Amino acid sequence: xxxxxxxxxxxxxxxxLRDPEGFWRDAAAAIDWVRPPERILDDxxxxxxxxxxxxxxxxxxxxxxxHVLAGRGDQPAIHYDSPVTGTKVTLxxxxxxxxxxxxxxxxEGLGVEKGDRVVIYMPMVPEAVVAMLACARLGAVHSVxxxxxxxxxxxxxxxxxxxxVVVSASCGVExxxxxxxxxxxxxxxxxxxxxxxxxxxxxREQSPAAVGQRDTDWEEMTWDEVYADAPAAECxxxxxxxxLYILYTSGTTGKPKGIYRDSGGYAVALRWSMANIFDxxxxxxxxxxxxxxxxxxHSYIVYGPLLTGATTVLYEGKPVGTPDAGAFWRxxxxxxxVCLFTAPTAFRAIKKEDSKAAKLAEHDLERFRALFLAxxxxxxxxxxxxxxxxxxxxxxxxxxxxxxxPIAANPKGIQLLPIKPGSPTVAVPGYDVQVxxxxxxxxxPGVEGAICIKLPMPPGTLPTLWGDDDRYVSSYxxxxxxxxxxxxxxxxxxxxxxxxxxxxxxVLNVAGHRLSTGSLEAALSGHEAVAECAVxxxxxxxxxxxxxxxxxxxxxxxxxxxxxxxKKELVARVRAEVGPVAALHQVDIVGxxxxxxSGKILRKTMRELAxxxxxxxxxxxEDPSVLETLTPVLRSAPTS
Ligand code: COA
Ligand code: AMP
Numbered sequence: 226x227x228x229x230x231x232x233x234x235x236x237x238x239x240x241x242l243r244d245p246e247g248f249w250r251d252a253a254a255a256i257d258w259v260r261p262p263e264r265i266l267d268d269x270x271x272x273x274x275x276x277x278x279x280x281x282x283x284x285x286x287x288x289x290x291x292h293v294l295a296g297r298g299d300q301p302a303i304h305y306d307s308p309v310t311g312t313k314v315t316l317x318x319x320x321x322x323x324x325x326x327x328x329x330x331x332x333e334g335l336g337v338e339k340g341d342r343v344v345i346y347m348p349m350v351p352e353a354v355v356a357m358l359a360c361a362r363l364g365a366v367h368s369v370x371x372x373x374x375x376x377x378x379x380x381x382x383x384x385x386x387x388x389x390v391v392v393s394a395s396c397g398v399e400x401x402x403x404x405x406x407x408x409x410x411x412x413x414x415x416x417x418x419x420x421x422x423x424x425x426x427x428x429r430e431q432s433p434a435a436v437g438q439r440d441t442d443w444e445e446m447t448w449d450e451v452y453a454d455a456p457a458a459e460c461x462x463x464x465x466x467x468x469l470y471i472l473y474t475s476g477t478t479g480k481p482k483g484i485y486r487d488s489g490g491y492a493v494a495l496r497w498s499m500a501n502i503f504d505x506x507x508x509x510x511x512x513x514x515x516x517x518x519x520x521x522x523h524s525y526i527v528y529g530p531l532l533t534g535a536t537t538v539l540y541e542g543k544p545v546g547t548p549d550a551g552a553f554w555r556x557x558x559x560x561x562x563v564c565l566f567t568a569p570t571a572f573r574a575i576k577k578e579d580s581k582a583a584k585l586a587e588h589d590l591e592r593f594r595a596l597f598l599a600x601x602x603x604x605x606x607x608x609x610x611x612x613x614x615x616x617x618x619x620x621x622x623x624x625x626x627x628x629x630x631p632i633a634a635n636p637k638g639i640q641l642l643p644i645k646p647g648s649p650t651v652a653v654p655g656y657d658v659q660v661x662x663x664x665x666x667x668x669x670p671g672v673e674g675a676i677c678i679k680l681p682m683p684p685g686t687l688p689t690l691w692g693d694d695d696r697y698v699s700s701y702x703x704x705x706x707x708x709x710x711x712x713x714x715x716x717x718x719x720x721x722x723x724x725x726x727x728x729x730x731x732v733l734n735v736a737g738h739r740l741s742t743g744s745l746e747a748a749l750s751g752h753e754a755v756a757e758c759a760v761x762x763x764x765x766x767x768x769x770x771x772x773x774x775x776x777x778x779x780x781x782x783x784x785x786x787x788x789x790x791x792k793k794e795l796v797a798r799v800r801a802e803v804g805p806v807a808a809l810h811q812v813d814i815v816g817x818x819x820x821x822x823s824g825k826i827l828r829k830t831m832r833e834l835a836x837x838x839x840x841x842x843x844x845x846x847e848d849p850s851v852l853e854t855l856t857p858v859l860r861s862a863p864t865s
Contacts, residue, residue: 233640234651237501241654241683248654249276249684253489255496256532257291258282259462262489266681272702274681275688276490277465284469284488285362286460288531289325292318292507297534300508304560305351307541308552309398310431316351318534321358324351329359329458331451335423335444337389339364339461342471344388344421345517346370346379346410348397349541352427352448353517354527356392361469361488364461365389368471368483371518371738372397372404373806378481378744379413382473385483385691387419392448394427395434400546407434414443425451465489471691472520474626475741476700477731483691484626486523487684491629492532494655494685495524498630499533502622502653503597504638505563507534512562514540514553514571519738520626521600525566529630538562544571551584558588565593568600568737569607573767576607582614595620595637600737601769602725605646612644623649623725625711626739627701629685632656632678632711633723648722655683660717665705670719675729677708731828733762734770738806742828745772745809748802754782754791759818759826760809763835773835774799774812775855784814819852821845827852835859 241248246265253262262280289302298319305314316324337343343360345367347353353369360367368386370379383391391414397404407426414420420443426436427448437445469488473481503525505511511530515521517539530537538560544553544567553575557565579585595618596611603621612619618641622634635642635650642650652658657679660668668674680702686709690697704710712732715725728734731742745760757777762770774795778784782791792812799809819827822845833840834856842849 234636234642237639238652238654242657245655245681245683249493252497252684253277253280253493256282256489256492257287258489262465268681272680272698272707273689273694275466276487276684277493280465280489281462282465282489282492283362283364283460283462284492284528284532285325285329285358287492288361288528289318289322289358290460292534293322295534297508298322300534301536302531303351303354303537303539304510305539305541306556306559307349307398308547309400309542314351321355323457324355325358325362326457326459327455328355328452329362331425331455332359332363332365332390333458334455335390335451337363337365339463340467341365341390342368342386342388344368344370344383344386344391346372346391346393346406347427347517348372348394348404348406349516349539350394350427350429351539352394354539357470357517357527358531359458362458362460364463364467366468366470368473369518369523370473371516371806372406373518373738373804375800375802375804376409376412376416377748377802378804379409380416381481383413383417383421384419385473385481386471388421390423390425391421392425392427395429396432398429398431398541400543403432405432405434407436463488466688468691470523472523472626474520475732475739475744477741477743479741479743479747481741482696482700483693484687485689485691486629487688490684490686490688491528494630494683495529496532498653499529499535501638502631502634502636503529503564503566504595505530505533505535508536510536510538510560510562512538512540512553512556512560512565514544514565514567515600520629521566521568524630536560543574545574545578549584550575550579551587554585554588554590557590557593561592563592564595564597566597566599569598569603570601570736570768572598572607572611576610577767585614590615593617597622599624599631601734602727603647603649608646618644620644621649623713623723627687628682629687632658633725645718645722648718648724650723651721652723658717658723659708660715661705661708665708668716670717673714673716673726675704676711676713676715676723676725677705678711679708682709731761733760733772735762735772735806735808736768740772740803740807744803745774745799745807748799749774749776749795751802752791752795752798754778754787755795756780757818759828759831761828761832761835763832768808771811772807772809774809775815775818775831775858776812777817778814788814813858815855815858817848817851817854819855820847822847831855831859
């Protein structure tokens with residue numbers, strides 16, 4: 226970057242690392258506190274850090290009430306746009322306040338108090354946002370579970386979060402089918418050892434569910450029943466360090482990690498990021514095409530825009546097929562969105578359908594200023610296509626569920642730095658990003674290593690895992706003492722631009738959705754014919770990665786006679802146990818899996834072979850002939 230261009234960003238970045246407490250004290254002024262922070266950072270118990278340890282606030286108040294009090298009552302807070310149901314509804318801030326405070330009253334009536342958990346398993350409907358904010362209003366802790374997950378995944382989250390109440394909907398609407406949520410919830414509750422006291426179901430006209438018609442250990446009722454006469458609830462005061470939500474994310478094992486999100490640090494960081502990264506001002510409209518079940522949805526469909534007094538778009542549809550590849554442009558035009566935030570895979574889907582961007586030319590994108598992409602690597606082809614089609618900055622940003630907001634980005638709100646395709650640009654103020662080698666030493670520019678963040682991380686990032694400090698330390702902090710391990714590998718160039726090359730662990734990323742190899746392997750191993758299995762993520766033109774399974778059958782099972790049936794059953798099992806988003810279509814039956822002498826399956830080596838590379842075979846391999854036999858199988862074209 227040129228010296229002149231570097232000035233504004235570099236000055237702010239340097240200040241954020243030189244004096245983090247001063248920097249985040251200033252940023253905290255954008256939030257309304259019940260008790261403003263006097264202490265900024267509690268660093269008395271490393272590696273655990275707490276931001277704003279003596280402050281108190283209510284996040285719902287900051288996201289809703291204060292905007293009504295400031296005269297934004299008539300401004301749209303949410304545009305709900307659902308091409309899959311043919312519905313459009315706009316809620317103003319005043320209407321949102323009414324709905325949120327009444328639903329909070331309904332939850333209170335069911336005994337929900339500060340600190341209680343509420344699991345929300347809902348599609349992209351306004352009630353999902355209302356339920357999240359109602360929890361925040363009471364100081365209760367929500368845990369939203371993505372609708373594309375199957376009962377087993379939902380059960381694991383219910384078991385860990387131990388909710389007092391579960392809020393769900395009768396169904397979700399995918400372009401090709403109605404997804405019945407209620408039977409999945411029933412099955413999850415059957416599998417979970419934890420039983421909530423109450424279950425609330427939003428009845429959708431596309432497919433109402435049977436609610437309260439059988440004997441259950443919990444009370445079942447519809448959204449309308451609890452909401453009808455509910456009194457409005459007031460905002461509870463919570464500590465800045467109290468949890469706002471738990472969001473489960475995939476690790477390498479089958480047990481999801483419950484990311485603990487605090488209240489005050491998150492509110493400050495998101496508000497700061499809306500101005501300084503996304504460049505969205507109060508009163509403007511942001512369109513984030515993701516799902517409230519993912520972190521992008523939590524931060525940039527719900528909390529970021531609403532904490533800012535901006536307008537958010539809640540889009541229940543796809544980038545293509547609802548009805549066509551012009552859907553995003555139509556939404557941007559209709560609501561005057563100043564930016565769009567989505568995953569690169571959505572743009573690959575649009576490009577595939579409308580390679581000349583003819584649909585784009587049909588819309589007036591006058592107010593549109595920038596496209597933000599995250600969730601997976603932005604490949605230079607997709608970058609070039611989107612950039613040429615839009616003629617506006619296309620901004621890659623890199624982060625993860627754990628951090629809650631971007632670690633690396635082009636800080637458009639501060640200044641737009643020159644874009645280098647393939648790089649999410651530079652470390653965001655607050656994040657001391659370093660690339661380390663195996664011994665924990667920083668590597669030279671251009672050399673790949675483990676991307677780490679020096680502790681303490683800025684506000685908004687995870688202070689720990691829900692109920693599991695030990696796992697927090699062992700998963701993220703023990704590899705390099707004093708650093709948070711992101712799990713991604715990559716390098717910094719001479720100009721300080723970061724290049725993220727992919728996960729160094731076995732976490733999968735399918736269409737921007739993070740999935741665990743462990744969950745998929747557990748589903749496969751549960752089949753009676755399977756002796757051993759391994760799942761790897763292989764390159765896919767549209768989805769970035771898709772899972773591929775290699776399975777060893779138990780002795781005595783005839784692969785020639787029964788192989789095809791077993792493969793079909795395995796595909797169906799993963800869909801039923803993990804969910805349709807896992808999108809496993811290719812299963813290969815093999816004689817053995819390559820392992821090290823200590824028994825570790827060589828997934829990375831197989832992944833590299835499947836992607837057409839020639840990896841170095843680890844010296845610790847137990848039997849090199851197993852890998853040789855597998856190579857032609859792995860190199861064969863995908864069948865999906
Ligand atoms: N509830 C239930 N099922 C869901 C679901 C939900 N919320 N979301 C997806 N699914 C299902 C889909 O219906 C599909 O089922 P199918 O196998 O019966 O067709 C399956 O899960 C896979 O879905 P998806 O990954 O969305 O693939 P797709 O082929 O339907 O669409 C894209 C491909 C690229 C259009 C789509 O992946 C997309 O829009 N991606 C954007 C990514 C994104 O928003 N990421 C979030 C992080 S920013
Ligand atoms: P999630 O927690 O679901 O947001 O997934 C986070 C992971 O997605 C990261 O650890 C990366 O592997 C990947 N990821 C997210 N954004 C990017 C990006 N801009 N470039 C490369 N990888 C990304």
